[in-house]
Amino acid sequence: FCFLDSLNGEVKPRILLMGLRRSGKSSIQKVVFHKMSPNETLFLESTNKICREDVSSSSFVSFQIWDFPGQIDFFDPTFDYEMIFRGTGALIFVIDSQDDYVEALSRLHLTVTRAYKVNPDINFEVFIHKVDGLSDDHKIEKQRDIHKRANDDLADAGLEQIHLSFYLTSIYDHSIFEAFSKVVQKLIPQLPTLENLLNIFISNSGIEKAFLFDVVSKIYIATDSSPVDMQTYELCCDMIDVVIDISCIYGLANSEAGLPYDKESMAIIHLNNTTVMYLKEVTKFLAMVCFLRKESFERKGLIDYNFHCFKKAIQEVFDVRIKVQQNRKLLSQRRWSKLTVTNGVLNNPH
Numbered sequence: 001f002c003f004l005d006s007l008n009g010e011v012k013p014r015i016l017l018m019g020l021r022r023s024g025k026s027s028i029q030k031v032v033f034h035k036m037s038p039n040e041t042l043f044l045e046s047t048n049k050i051c052r053e054d055v056s057s058s059s060f061v062s063f064q065i066w067d068f069p070g071q072i073d074f075f076d077p078t079f080d081y082e083m084i085f086r087g088t089g090a091l092i093f094v095i096d097s098q099d100d101y102v103e104a105l106s107r108l109h110l111t112v113t114r115a116y117k118v119n120p121d122i123n124f125e126v127f128i129h130k131v132d133g134l135s136d137d138h139k140i141e142k143q144r145d146i147h148k149r150a151n152d153d154l155a156d157a158g159l160e161q162i163h164l165s166f167y168l169t170s171i172y173d174h175s176i177f178e179a180f181s182k183v184v185q186k187l188i189p190q191l192p193t194l195e196n197l198l199n200i201f202i203s204n205s206g207i208e209k210a211f212l213f214d215v216v217s218k219i220y221i222a223t224d225s226s227p228v229d230m231q232t233y234e235l236c237c238d239m240i241d242v243v244i245d246i247s248c249i250y251g252l253a254n255s256e257a258g259l260p261y262d263k264e265s266m267a268i269i270h271l272n273n274t275t276v277m278y279l280k281e282v283t284k285f286l287a288m289v290c291f292l293r294k295e296s297f298e299r300k301g302l303i304d305y306n307f308h309c310f311k312k313a314i315q316e317v318f319d320v321r322i323k324v325q326q327n328r329k330l331l332s333q334r335r336w337s338k339l340t341v342t343n344g345v346l347n348n349p350h
């Protein structure tokens with residue numbers, strides 16, 4: 001599901017964002033990656049072309065979003081869906097839960113079956129979106145109904161093996177960030193290693209919970225294996241906002257452009273329930289946010305030392321990834337030159 005970016009040799013998982021018109025695709029993208037406030041999305045214009053947004057420059061999660069206009073025609077010869085699906089890691093299909101979803105479900109079925117034929121490795125993720133207007137009972141009811149109908153359609157077509165994952169989302173709370181985090185985590189091959197490192201780190205430092213966050217999008221790319229509760233996650237998002245906002249206003253010298261986040265970035269917040277939140281820079285794009293009790297924070301020296309080891313280990317994990325990519329590139333170049341020589345072509349393309 002990854003494709004090689006020819007410019008920098010990076011392997012980038014690609015995410016497609018699809019769904020009917022006005023289901024909320026552009027809003028999701030703007031809120032998650034561009035810090036747009038949810039109310040501003042009311043004024044978004046309808047999208048008329050396929051936009052290919054690369055969020056790699058400012059974010060660790062270097063994936064792409066293909067925002068399709070509502071109705072795409074699979075039979076349109078100018079639309080090369082095979083090429084698009086072949087390089088896709090995850091397909092997010094957005095369903096507007098406040099609207100009648102019969103048409104959305106048939107569109108979902110068509111899209112999923114087409115995509116699966118081209119690339120059976122795609123993760124299919126269904127966002128039951130705009131649930132902010134629904135009561136809790138109503139949400140569960142909708143999810144059950146959509147889940148059942150979508151899977152029945154697949155079963156009728158003899159395609160039970162296709163797995164759909166469902167998420168209840170809204171741009172008016174943190175559910176959209178949570179859902180995106182889960183989607184992205186499935187595409188990170190180093191996830192088990194990251195989780196392991198976090199487990200070792202927290203158990204040796206007296207920390208209760210630790211998240212590794214992509215600072216720009218507030219997607220958490222990994223956490224230790226204890227369960228995540230929504231409130232903790234929301235507090236982490238708020239903390240990142242506070243740190244970035246304060247840095248933007250007071251941290252940057254006037255002439256300085258660029259990210260309000262660097263090697264020195266760190267913050268400590270004492271909550272009134274004897275919990276301490278601790279944020280520290282891990283890499284250019286990643287931050288660790290930890291939750292711990294006040295008593296444990298007295299051993300800050302130990303925590304900082306363990307953090308130093310953790311940071312080094314993370315660096316090694318990503319170094320290995322870069323090396324593997326470079327080797328792969330070299331290998332394919334060699335193969336290519338051998339091929340051209342055996343074909344009697346003398347000029348090496350490189």
Ligand SMILES: Nc1nc2c(ncn2[C@@H]2O[C@H](COP(=O)(O)OP(=O)(O)OP(=O)(O)O)[C@@H](O)[C@H]2O)c(=O)[nH]1
Binds near residue numbers: 020022023042132171
């Ligand atoms: N209540 C609510 N409204 C939302 C939510 N997400 C998006 N919207 C609204 O839905 C409307 C349509 O959103 P868009 O993002 O333009 O939808 P789109 O899918 O990109 O539409 P096209 O570009 O036409 O394909 C906007 O008025 C948004 O404010 C949500 O989570 N809750």
